[in-house]
Amino acid sequence: MKRFIGFITKEFYHIFRDRRSLFILFGMPIVQILLFGFAITNEINNVDIAILDHSKDATTKEIINKISASKYFSIKQLIEREDDIEAVFKKGKVKAVLNFEKDFSKNLVKDHKATVQIITDATDPNTANTISNYVSSILQKYQQEQNKAIKINYIIVPQPRMVYNPELKSVYMFVPGVMTIILMLVSAMMTSISITREKELGTMEILLVSPIKPFQVIIGKVFPYIFLSIINAIVIVLLSIFIFKMPVQGSLFLLGVESVLFIISALALGILISTISATQQTAMMISLMGLMLPVILLSGFIFPISSMPLPLQIISNAIPAKWFIIILKGIMLKGVGLQFIWKETLILLGMTVFFIGLSVKKYKIRLE
Amino acid sequence: MGISVSNISKSYKDVKALQNISFEVKPNELFGLIGPDGAGKTTLFRILTTLLIANEGEATVAGLDVLKDFKEIRKHVGYMPGRFSLYQDLTIEENLNFFATIFGTSIEENYDLIKDIYVQIEPFKDRRAGKLSGGMKQKLALSCALIHKPKVLFLDEPTTGVDPVSRKEFWEMLKRLQQKGITILVSTPYMDEAALCDRIALIQDGEILQIDTPENIVKQYPKTIYDVSANNMYQLINSLKAYQHKHSVYPFGEFVHYTDTRSDFNPKELKTYLEAQNLSNISIERTQATIEDSFMELAK
Numbered sequence: 243m244k245r246f247i248g249f250i251t252k253e254f255y256h257i258f259r260d261r262r263s264l265f266i267l268f269g270m271p272i273v274q275i276l277l278f279g280f281a282i283t284n285e286i287n288n289v290d291i292a293i294l295d296h297s298k299d300a301t302t303k304e305i306i307n308k309i310s311a312s313k314y315f316s317i318k319q320l321i322e323r324e325d326d327i328e329a330v331f332k333k334g335k336v337k338a339v340l341n342f343e344k345d346f347s348k349n350l351v352k353d354h355k356a357t358v359q360i361i362t363d364a365t366d367p368n369t370a371n372t373i374s375n376y377v378s379s380i381l382q383k384y385q386q387e388q389n390k391a392i393k394i395n396y397i398i399v400p401q402p403r404m405v406y407n408p409e410l411k412s413v414y415m416f417v418p419g420v421m422t423i424i425l426m427l428v429s430a431m432m433t434s435i436s437i438t439r440e441k442e443l444g445t446m447e448i449l450l451v452s453p454i455k456p457f458q459v460i461i462g463k464v465f466p467y468i469f470l471s472i473i474n475a476i477v478i479v480l481l482s483i484f485i486f487k488m489p490v491q492g493s494l495f496l497l498g499v500e501s502v503l504f505i506i507s508a509l510a511l512g513i514l515i516s517t518i519s520a521t522q523q524t525a526m527m528i529s530l531m532g533l534m535l536p537v538i539l540l541s542g543f544i545f546p547i548s549s550m551p552l553p554l555q556i557i558s559n560a561i562p563a564k565w566f567i568i569i570l571k572g573i574m575l576k577g578v579g580l581q582f583i584w585k586e587t588l589i590l591l592g593m594t595v596f597f598i599g600l601s602v603k604k605y606k607i608r609l610e
Numbered sequence: 611m612g613i614s615v616s617n618i619s620k621s622y623k624d625v626k627a628l629q630n631i632s633f634e635v636k637p638n639e640l641f642g643l644i645g646p647d648g649a650g651k652t653t654l655f656r657i658l659t660t661l662l663i664a665n666e667g668e669a670t671v672a673g674l675d676v677l678k679d680f681k682e683i684r685k686h687v688g689y690m691p692g693r694f695s696l697y698q699d700l701t702i703e704e705n706l707n708f709f710a711t712i713f714g715t716s717i718e719e720n721y722d723l724i725k726d727i728y729v730q731i732e733p734f735k736d737r738r739a740g741k742l743s744g745g746m747k748q749k750l751a752l753s754c755a756l757i758h759k760p761k762v763l764f765l766d767e768p769t770t771g772v773d774p775v776s777r778k779e780f781w782e783m784l785k786r787l788q789q790k791g792i793t794i795l796v797s798t799p800y801m802d803e804a805a806l807c808d809r810i811a812l813i814q815d816g817e818i819l820q821i822d823t824p825e826n827i828v829k830q831y832p833k834t835i836y837d838v839s840a841n842n843m844y845q846l847i848n849s850l851k852a853y854q855h856k857h858s859v860y861p862f863g864e865f866v867h868y869t870d871t872r873s874d875f876n877p878k879e880l881k882t883y884l885e886a887q888n889l890s891n892i893s894i895e896r897t898q899a900t901i902e903d904s905f906m907e908l909a910k
Contacts, residue, residue, distance in 0.1 A: 248711030444695030
């Protein structure tokens with residue numbers, strides 16, 4: 243036990259004396275969560291648009307007013323000719339142009355039909371799509387208001403209701419993802435680097451020629467990072483609650499237990515990486531390329547798994563982060579208990595046990 | 611309780627690092643492995659410290675088999691690798707404390723063993739190991755290797771990169787440790803340090819050339835050596851190498867060590883030859899063979 247405490251004390255000296263690793267440990271989580279929370283967003287706000295109004299009558303004016311009154315759009319320019327549409331897009335000043343046909347009101351009364359063309363800049367397809375949807379829904383709303391007066395026999399009114407994240411805040415989606423990335427990064431990369439550093443500096447040679455046992459070295463390496471990762475998880479949850487007003491619907495205790503489980507699985511991966519890499523640089527590259535990229539791309543954090551091609555969907559099952567994100571979303575947003583996420587928890591637990599077993603087995607008791 | 615090595619061979623892919631090495635180190639002996647870089651000294655150390663497994667042969671350390679009893683060996687040996695291998699971001703005291711703890715002991719418990727060495731670096735005990743000079747690093751590494759009172763001490767090129775004064779002190783320390791009953795296996799590329807060992811093994815290209823006491827090795831040198839000097843060292847070496855009766859020519863400090871193939875060699879003859887080569891201030895004196903001469907002769 244004294245041996246173990248001595249080893250852990252040494253690890254803490256290493257961590258606290260290395261400014262770079264301290265920054266990665268505590269600076270990065272905060273920077274990332276703030277970046278993802280504030281800067282990177284799927285929502286649209288104050289999108290600049292242009293209007294080409296051929297009729298300039300009461301109805302079009304009313305519609306234009308509605309659109310400019312919404313917080314999503316701001317009317318940047320009024321153009322007069324069809325030819326100008328191309329020009330404003332090329333200048334990149336606006337993301338969309340609304341083109342009202344001639345005699346809009348007249349047509350509406352006479353034919354019960356009038357057209358407004360929504361032209362969007364689809365260089366950014368997601369935004370273009372969102373803009374077009376938003377405009378359509380504003381138009382639809384206007385139409386419904388107008389139709390109240392007139393009696394129509396049949397009408398289907400869709401009433402969408404978004405549950406768990408009614409305001410469609412993207413931060414709700416990012417927090418579980420960022421938390422997963424950070425815990426993965428801190429746990430796997432930092433442990434793999436700290437073990438390979440011993441190899442690189444030759445201290446592993448002395449550690450091997452000593453009575454300290456492999457599992458003591460591994461636990462001694464892992465323990466400080468479990469501790470630090472838990473602190474990180476707490477910081478992230480606090481940030482998301484107090485800065486982004488993200489609710490944690492489920493049990494905080496369950497959230498903590500699941501986080502510890504994920505941290506341990508990431509640490510085991512880190513040890514595994516350290517057994518196959520000889521230098522700190524290799525360990526870092528493997529951690530970044532082999533862990534970070536799959537976590538970002540295949541875990542369902544940014545891109546929905548259900549819309550991936552089948553082979554990638556299958557691969558995504560092997561990524562612990564996928565299961566952890568499902569668990570996190572379940573607890574934080576839906577407020578579910580263990581009875582709904584026991585399957586994911588069990589998969590994560592299995593993976594953890596497998597990684598630990600493999601890394602203990604692969605840990606070299608000699609130099610080659 | 612010493613070390614016994616029999617028929618050890620080790621290769622890395624195509625490179626034969628050690629070929630059929632055998633020797634014995636008696637308990638309480640200061641045994642030197644003398645050879646140039648790449649001779650296989652480090653590989654041999656790593657096999658004996660259970661870090662590598664030999665392809666062939668057997669070895670025991672303190673009566674324990676390096677393969678079967680590797681866990682036990684790791685408790686009872688002290689190992690100082692060739693490269694400085696302590697934690698650079700830990701202070702002297704923290705390093706020593708750490709190694710004491712993982713060996714299940716404390717600085718106080720074995721302080722008398724390391725006292726002579728440690729007192730010299732104790733004033734700097736709060737300085738980080740990475741900021742120490744070569745000599746201080748070496749003393750710290752030795753202290754760490756000794757802190758658990760090992761039965762056998764392995765020192766792989768401990769004096770490489772250390773100033774001459776510290777080197778001399780270091781060997782005095784080794785002699786004192788030997789008196790405390792520790793068996794020491796030390797390797798060095800410096801031939802002058804060989805004379806300080808009880809017995810030495812000359813090693814080159816993975817093979818042992820000779821094992822004996824330094825005195826006997828020198829005594830067995832087959833030729834008479836002459837110190838030759840002249841006004842132009844470079845030209846002197848070239849001229850000697852071109853001389854038809856030369857056996858060996860090696861620069862040795864301010865002299866050239868020269869041996870002749872003939873048993874009835876007359877220095878005057880050589881002098882006449884050298885004078886004919888436009889050399890002046892020529893002196894040719896008989897001298898004693900050194901370990902280096904023996905090594906060069908054996909390695910020929």
